[in-house]
Amino acid sequence: MTSLSFTNVPPPDHPVPDPVRAAAGGRPIVPVWYNEAASTFRLGAGPDARYAKWAPAGSDLDLAGEAARMRWAGTYVAVPQVLEQASNAEGAWLITAALDGEMAVVDRWKQDPATAVRVIGESLRTFHDALPVAVCPFSASAEERVAEAERNADSRAHRTLHPDFAGRTRAEVLKRLADIPPVDKLVVCHGDTCAPNTLLTPDGRFAGHVDLGALGVADRWSDLAIATWSTTWNYGDGWQEPLLDAYGIAPDPERTEYYRLLWEVGP
Structure with missing residues (x-):
């Protein structure tokens, strides 16, 4: 990714x-x-x-x-x-x-990250709570994603990892990914929780989610790890914990690190 x-x-x-x-x-x-x-x-x-x-x-x-x-x-x-x-x-x-809203990274919301981050966190919690795991026909489990990353390791060897993971060899990355953390909570994940995929109305309310091509059942940290990471790209430092607060969960450094690495090398 x-x-x-x-x-x-x-x-x-x-x-x-x-x-x-x-x-x-x-x-x-x-x-x-x-x-x-x-x-x-x-x-x-x-x-x-x-x-x-x-x-x-x-x-x-x-x-x-x-x-x-x-x-x-x-x-x-x-x-x-x-x-x-x-x-x-x-x-x-x-x-x-079209939905009646704009991406959470247009200039207006980049100038008001407190509102954007709160809406992203709250709406992601609503998304996870509303979609029924038991009848979801789509899976996005870590096991499936790791298997695909292993199959595609050669073709994706040219990818440059984020600086957070710089210096790791391909073998080291795959070894780390094979050690999947225990599931915190299974939910239907959005699959691509970068900030642009949450839309806000002009008055700062949630308008909808877009880009659901990777939706499927997975640990909720698969979404949370990327949603928090995206705040650093789009709003700067200091917005990861406010997003988790809006969602209603404490930080989990181990799962966050794992799912960010999986995002970098996998589908």
């Missing part, structure tokens, strides 16, 4: 794939986000706005899987409504209805 911040805003002339242009139906198209795996576009504005995620052929993103997860989670929590999901030889796309 890559440690993302709000620097991933694409230029206005970011290329628009034909299926995204077709889905816009004449609405203005604004590129809003991109990384090595996907691009996201806003189609139109106001209550009729939509969002389109595009993953080119060869991307690791499974947009069909993300659509299935969003449809399931939408029964219980606020996530975007899936309008269309399809693919062709060039890539795959996912069209969703």
